[in-house]
Amino acid sequence: MRPTYQPTPHGAIVYDSGLIRQLDEDIFQPQWWQAQDAVTGTAPGRGATLFVTPGRGQRWALRHYRRGGLFGPLLGDRYLWTGMARSRPWREWHLLCDLYRMNMPVPRPVAARVVRRGLLSYQADLITCQLDARPLSRVLAEAALATPQWEAIGALLRRFHEAGVCHADLNAHNILLAPDGEIYLIDLDRGRMRPRGRRGTRWQSGNIRRLRRSLDKLSAQDAGLHFDDVGWTALLHGYGRK
Secondary structure (H helix, E strand, O other): OOEEEEEEOOEEEEEEOOOOOOOOHHHHOHHHHHHOOOEEEEEOOOOOEEEEEEEOOEEEEEEEOOOOOOOHHHHOOOEEOOOHHHOHHHHHHHHHHHHHHOOOOOOOEEEEEEEEEOOOEEEEEEEEEOOOOEEHHHHHHHOOOOHHHHHHHHHHHHHHHHOOEEOOOOOOOOEEEOOOOOEEEOOOOOOEEOOOOHHHHHHHHHHHHHHHHHHHHHHHHOOOOOOOHHHHHHHHHHHHOO
16 A cells, blocks of 8 residues: 545645546545446445445545534534644545554555645545455344354454554445455454553453344344344354454
8 A cells, every 4th residue: 555645725635646647536426436437336324325336446435524413403514623633634645544554454545635624624535445245234134143143243343443443433234255254354443452451451342242132123123123132142152263
């Protein structure tokens, strides 16, 4: 990977020059991709993700950052400006870059953009390589997982935790399962590297509890979801197994 930085009239862009030969800021505009007839699909979420094909056999996922939670309806896609290095896309892009170099199963980061809006706020976008995988939530809506698959998910979470990776929003939508058995973590917005060892058990346990709440919430919304305590026990067994 070759991180390259480029200032813009209202902010800056960081991108992988190994994937982008000539940068054009239009790549962050959904309308531009639609005009190129290069949109292949979308994925739901706070900031809708657009799947596009830039050519040369590549497939990208473009995500516009949008707030959730209590202040989501009020602030929409605006974030408080506290400096480029502390902006959400800058931090997520560089975290993905570090993890990808460590051969961790995350999407390869392509580019990130920060657009200043006055003195106090900014908007942001992130482009990553699209993965040939489906969210755990969607998989469970269609069929049950075998015990070894649940254990593999647990082992994946343990691998990230042992590397010191704290996922700020670990849920069933951000765990992706590929047809070849590979499992990925996506959407590391606000993710960070944390101390490992005994001092790290609190945040690690918090990650696991958050995932359980996500699965329970999905089960409450869909009585046909293929999730139960047997699967959860298998996940915990995979997480705890050395």
